[in-house]
Amino acid sequence: MLEVLAVLVTALLVPADAERAVVRGAVRLGALFAVHGAPAEAGARCGPVREHYGIQRVEATLRALDAINADGSLLPGLQLGAELRDSCWAPSTALRETIELVRDAIAPARARQHSPAASAANCTSQEDAPASPLLGVLGPGASSAAVQVQNLLQLFSIPQVSYSATSRELSDRARFGTFFRVVPSDRHQARLLVALLRAHNWTYVHALHTDESYGQSGMAAFREEAARGGVCVAREEALRAAPGPREVEAALRRLNGGPRVAVCWCEGRTARALLDSMAREPYLRLNLIASDGWADRRDVVDGLEPHARGALTLRIRSPYLHDFDDYYRTLSPHTNTRNPWFRVRSLPNSTS
Template sequence: MFAFLWVCMRSFLKMVNLLLILMMTVGLDIFYGGLFGRNTFLVCASSPRSVARMDGDIIIGALFSVHHQPPAEKVPERKCGEIREQYGIQRVEAMFHTLDQINMDQNLLPNITLGTEIRDSCWHSSVALEQSIEFIRDSLISMRDEKDGAGKCLDATPTPHGRIKKPIAGVIGPGSSSVAIQVQNLLQLFDIPQIAYSATSIDLSDKTLYKYFLRVVPSDILQARAMLDIVKRYNWTYVSAVHTEGNYGESGMEAFKEMAAQEGLCIAHTDKIYSNAGERNFDRLLKKLRERLPKARVVICFCEGMTVRGILMAMRRLGVAGEFLLIGRYMLANGSFCRTTSSTISNLCVC
């Protein structure tokens, strides 16, 4: 219980920081209204996905992974996976609660209320880009002019509750580094600032490429150093390495390899895999890693949470749960992740 409350409090504090930084910079399958008594409602959109919206003088966009990313066979259809009850819903509620707290404090923004429009990124670039286009459309098209159809959606249907949509002042999220880069490449064309809460790719530190991007977490350089320090502390000199296919895993693994070479650490085998890969792919990956046993028992994992989950589930299927020790990142230790991999979680070292 204490761990869950700590996670909730940390999410709330991080959301406060995100919103305050954004204001300085600017100068579920179905979401429902009425939560905590706030004025939230569904709005129409040109895409078929539902949107959660909270009215205000200034509207802040948000991209949260309310659903899991599309399975490999569903990617062309952009059909998202199951709902993320803790990771996704928790961030939606943290956003609403944080805005409520800010709006109630007249010392922060007197006579100004903050609102939000929250969209589901499904932890996938194609879905996030689709939803980002909706943000841009809101910023470019005025719906106030009767000539353009005031109070109506693009298909001429009335806007729910008679609301008139406002431009997005900035966007919070998405969580994945690879997805955040894709979204930033689009948003910066329209001078829309973006603040990420968990995108740690080293590439995003380049302000010449991503000039409208900010984040509240350090880059992967520090994570790579922490992993290497753990390896050195226990005198492991021969390890394997796995990373999630995509920018986060690739840039992080490159940083680790460079540091490892300087310290004389040998990497027996490196491999990569998509986080939404099928069971056969994860089983094949485990079999490759087993070829390096018993010397390379330690596996450095620059992986997203779902990638590590796939690896641990493959260990369970193949009956090799005690043969490896994974060194992974802190975000893997959330409640839902631990519940689904409880029988193999002892093989995970989180830094």
């Protein structure tokens, strides 16, 4: 909570200049997507643009809004708006962007219009106009970021609906009273992982997890289910979300010997660091059984496919929307003006 208050004060004092996609409406939804990857270090700029988990999710949301507003039977007489912001797959960025979404509830528009900056300009632009009521916030995707965003939103009784945060702790209604999600919690993945291990007679395994909300909560659920299902965890290692090569190799050396199968409840960057280390040090190789933090993500295995061969990963079932492909392929950076990140993604040799 102290971190929430610290970022809150900073956001009130410093105006935001981040890009955002805005759909005007009588009411609005906020949305947080990891359009860019996480910064390489604290205070650094966001990482490269992410097409699958960023640009495509933005476009899917904009398309869904178009469909809702075009159907007069869903919200008759009401235009649904939205404000989409970039969380950069970082809890601090997600929290700062959420503060911007609820800024009207914290500092009324009248106060902003009478700020020194507004007085100097002697005018109020459309961006300074009072925002439409905020119904709720969609996202962010990562569990660690969702926890921090929820700590802020519940202060104002603003609902939050996450599309991919699976951490089991978010199911605690006493702590996260305005949080909802459209994906199952990690307890179901833990049960499936144990069933998968039992089916292959892998009852003596190592375990690795990312040392943040997603990995900690998931590994706790796995330990409980493993104890019930007769699976023994020989040794457990925790790694940072983006660990350095030496950190990963040291952890793998501690796991060297004994079982050659390891359950990996890891965020994507952690999983890639593991694969990279096993590529450089083949004798440290483990057969990874991974949660949905890795799943079918190409960015995790790009260039490391031979070293990922044989691994098993879980993926939450989601039907393939073929009509979205048709819509997405018609988009052009020359005409898609409402998505400020699409042009950057589409231009050759673009950087973040």
